[in-house]
Amino acid sequence: MSLNRRDFLKLTAVGGAVFSSGLGGMNVLAGSRKQDEFYFVQLSDTHWGFEDTRFNADPKGTLPKAVALVNRLDPQPDFIVFTGDLTHTTDDPGIRRKRLAEFQTIVAKLRCGSVRFMPGEHDASLDAGTAYKEFFGDLNYTFDHKGMHFIALDNVSDPRARLGDGQLAWLREDLRQRDRDAPIVVLAHRPLFDLAPGWGWSTQDGAKAMALLMPYRNVTVFYGHIHQEHHHATGHILHHSAKSLIFPLPVPGSVEKKYKIAWNTEKPYRGLGLRNVGATLPDADFDIHEIGLKRG
Numbered sequence: 001m002s003l004n005r006r007d008f009l010k011l012t013a014v015g016g017a018v019f020s021s022g023l024g025g026m027n028v029l030a031g032s033r034k035q036d037e038f039y040f041v042q043l044s045d046t047h048w049g050f051e052d053t054r055f056n057a058d059p060k061g062t063l064p065k066a067v068a069l070v071n072r073l074d075p076q077p078d079f080i081v082f083t084g085d086l087t088h089t090t091d092d093p094g095i096r097r098k099r100l101a102e103f104q105t106i107v108a109k110l111r112c113g114s115v116r117f118m119p120g121e122h123d124a125s126l127d128a129g130t131a132y133k134e135f136f137g138d139l140n141y142t143f144d145h146k147g148m149h150f151i152a153l154d155n156v157s158d159p160r161a162r163l164g165d166g167q168l169a170w171l172r173e174d175l176r177q178r179d180r181d182a183p184i185v186v187l188a189h190r191p192l193f194d195l196a197p198g199w200g201w202s203t204q205d206g207a208k209a210m211a212l213l214m215p216y217r218n219v220t221v222f223y224g225h226i227h228q229e230h231h232h233a234t235g236h237i238l239h240h241s242a243k244s245l246i247f248p249l250p251v252p253g254s255v256e257k258k259y260k261i262a263w264n265t266e267k268p269y270r271g272l273g274l275r276n277v278g279a280t281l282p283d284a285d286f287d288i289h290e291i292g293l294k295r296g
Contacts, residue, residue, distance in 0.1 A: 038078040038146050039278040041070055041112075044189075044224030045244035047122065048106070049088035049099040055247040055260040057268065062245045063106055065293055066274055071111045077276070078145060080112050083224035083242060084156060084189030085120030086132075093131060096123075100135045116143070120189045120225065121156040129157035140167055142174055147281050149178060152187040155203040161190055162204045172212055183284035186213065186221040191241065193234050196252040201226055210234055218284040226252065228271065229290055240288060243273040269293040 046063045056062065070080065087099040100123070107115060117136040124132045129139045139154035151174060155163050163171075178184065186192070192206035203209070213219050219237045227244035230252065248261045248271030264270050269292065278287035 036146075036281040037279065039276055040145075041073070041077045041080045041274060041276055042083060042222055042242050043070075043080065043245060043274045044083040044242040045085040045120065045227055045246060046082070046103065047085055047088040047244070047246040048103040049090065049095070050246050052260075053263070055263055057263045057265070059246065062269070062272060062293060063103070064109075066245050067106060067109050069291065069293070070274070071109070073276070076112050079114035079116060080110060081116045081187060081222075082107070082118060083120075083187055083222065084118045085122045085224065085244075086117065086136075087123055088246075089122040089126065091126065093127065096127070096131045097134070100131060104135055116152070118152050118187060118189060119154065119156055121159070121161070124154075124157040125159045129154070132157075140170070146279075148183045148185060148279060148284070150185045150187060153192075153209065155188055155190045155192070155206070160204055161200065161202065163206070163209055168205065168208055168212070171209060175212055175216065178216065180215060181217050183218045183279075183281060184213070184216055184220075186219065188221060188223045190225045191223055191232075191239060192221060193232065193239060195226065195230070195232070196258075199252070199258045201252060210237065213237060220284065220286060222277070229275075240286075242275055243271065243290070245272055245274065245293065248272065268295055 043066060048063055050056065051059050053059065086103050087096065090096050090099070119129055119132045119139055124139065133139065139157055141152050143150050151171065153163060153171070154167060155161060158164055190203050191201055192203050192209055195201040214235060214237065217236065221237065221239040223239065223241050226241050227247065227249040228241065229243055230241040232239040249258055250261065261271065272293040273291050275291060276289040
């Protein structure tokens, strides 16, 4: 089964606005791709430098395994995006840079020639993204691919989890140049809606960004941060979070206080993975295929 925009909005109309699931079947990988189709890979929350084996017994292996998995994809994706928390937080600026450098060395082995990065709060909130920018450049940016416009937002370098007035003005100006029917993908680390504010799963001024995006009829948001697959609709705007590559976290709001889910020795890598996202233009439909990380 695959789930596209049209199917999802039908579900939301009957009360299925929020759910978690395993989505299957990415059509663009089933055969030759048409000119109006492409696919990209989303990886998130690698937390390089995390070393607590209670929650990941293979902390130095999961990222290289994910790189090897992506390198085996045939055809290769048009591009790859890491949606934040590339490294695990540290108060030591030297260790932060060491982890960023190690992460950079590992992902340099990816076969795909186009790889894009975004910071998470673990990478950027303690120094406003200073070290991150030395390795990966701008915290927010845009790019276009086959007629689809991508907007990468920074909702992590401000420790208050805010986009800030300056970035909102930048977003407003960028959107002003787009047609209201243009296919737009927003990439973020934190959710732009209030998923679980008490857990830090929100953006303080995310509602302002959503208000700017709402007039555009084909907007989809891909994000990370919550370490699990989750799907949500804000009106006609769809939000899809990705799994982590280090440890899973509980379902939003399922417990009073979030916690890291312990490593399962009988089912190692359970809850960890990445995703392929197949895109079809001009209707901006996406087929999302989750790929679990496995032993070997």
